Amino acid sequence: MKKIIFIVLSLSMLLIFSGCKDVTLESNELSSTMQTESTEVNAVYKSITAEKAKNIMDEQTNYIILDVRTESEFAEGHINGAILIPDYDIGTKVEEKLPNKESLILVYCRSGRRSQLAAKEMVKLGYTNVLDFGGIVDWPYEIVK
Numbered sequence: 001m002k003k004i005i006f007i008v009l010s011l012s013m014l015l016i017f018s019g020c021k022d023v024t025l026e027s028n029e030l031s032s033t034m035q036t037e038s039t040e041v042n043a044v045y046k047s048i049t050a051e052k053a054k055n056i057m058d059e060q061t062n063y064i065i066l067d068v069r070t071e072s073e074f075a076e077g078h079i080n081g082a083i084l085i086p087d088y089d090i091g092t093k094v095e096e097k098l099p100n101k102e103s104l105i106l107v108y109c110r111s112g113r114r115s116q117l118a119a120k121e122m123v124k125l126g127y128t129n130v131l132d133f134g135g136i137v138d139w140p141y142e143i144v145k
Contacts, residue, residue, distance in 0.1 A: 043128040045120045053106050053133035054141055057081075063104040068118040069136075073110060077143040079136065087114040090121045104129045111135040 056063060065082040067074055074084045085093055087109065098105065105127060109115040112134035119132035136143065 043123045043126075043130070045116075045123055045132070046130065047116070047119075047132045047134070050133050050139050050141075053108075053131065056104070056106065056131075060104070063106055064098060066098075066105050066107045066118075067136075068107060068109045068114050077136070077145045079108065079139065080142065080144045082108075085118075087118045090118045091125075094122060094127075095125060098127075101125075101127045102129060103127075105131070107132045108139070109135055111137055 057065070065079050067078050067082040067084045068087040068090065069078075069084070070086055071084065074082075078084070083097070085097055095101075105122070107115045107119045107122070107130060109118070112132070115132045115134060119130045122130045
């Protein structure tokens, strides 16, 4: 019995102190996730559904749609208004192409893996309003070909 309690407590402590920051938030909760300490903003990775991304696109005007697929994938079809920065260029080109780190940036790829990695990299680079909405394969709306 003591062994089981010890294992449960150990696992609990591991989870508490692991520092996981992956969070899925409702759109009305987004503003409450921005925490300010002195002048430093601590942003976290955020994932939303394609439907929530579409709502943002329909209801707001000040946002950027970022496609992180390859040039050939982009040419085959993309979301209207999207700009392309392939995932492998995020670390070196995103700050040049998207200098305002407070802009609302909606990120997608083909299936969701690269957009998640790109969004997390952008948060590490200091971007504070990045929302990953997964892959174009799950996008039930119109695309540009």
